Amino acid sequence: SEIETAINGKLYYLAIAVTLSLPDICAALECEPSKVWVTEKKYISWCEANLTGKVANVTGEDMYRLRGGVLHTGTLGHPKMRYDRIVFTFPGAPVRSHGQIFEGAHGVRMLGLDVVTFCHGTINTVRAWYDQKGTDPNVMANLPSIVRLRPKGLDAVLVGMPLIA
Numbered sequence: 001s002e003i004e005t006a007i008n009g010k011l012y013y014l015a016i017a018v019t020l021s022l023p024d025i026c027a028a029l030e031c032e033p034s035k036v037w038v039t040e041k042k043y044i045s046w047c048e049a050n051l052t053g054k055v056a057n058v059t060g061e062d063m064y065r066l067r068g069g070v071l072h073t074g075t076l077g078h079p080k081m082r083y084d085r086i087v088f089t090f091p092g093a094p095v096r097s098h099g100q101i102f103e104g105a106h107g108v109r110m111l112g113l114d115v116v117t118f119c120h121g122t123i124n125t126v127r128a129w130y131d132q133k134g135t136d137p138n139v140m141a142n143l144p145s146i147v148r149l150r151p152k153g154l155d156a157v158l159v160g161m162p163l164i165a
Helices: 002-008 012-029 040-050 060-073 115-133 137-145
Strands: 085-089 100-103 109-114
Touching: 002 012, 002 115, 012 040, 012 060, 012 115, 012 137, 040 060, 040 115, 085 115, 109 115
Parallel strands: 085 109
Antiparallel strands: 100 109
């Protein structure tokens, strides 16, 4: 819901960054509780299993590379990515694109994604994944530790006030 709030507030970079963290979170929830650690392989595998074909011209590896660029270097590209750059269009822009490959000047290959379609598509995929995997023993064991709004605080730590914990 916070991604949707960011989109509604036109905080598109924030929405993209958090959306790209969702496969990390889902892959972590699937881990054995004593071995929760998401690797490149786990992130890509989760994307390939759940997002393949839902975002045109984007593979699990593309998602991982995009995630690395956005979250670690503040860029929409990565030296190992199939595209020289990924660009996002947004509501109100003169042109909107989703899944379209552009050939720019000097042979630059760009993939255009619509920020709203990309974020909502990923959110919907995560919700469908949770509907299917929510009763998985690993998911159930890891879910209590996930960062989220806790309106009444956190038991045994700080109770009686809202926290993100």
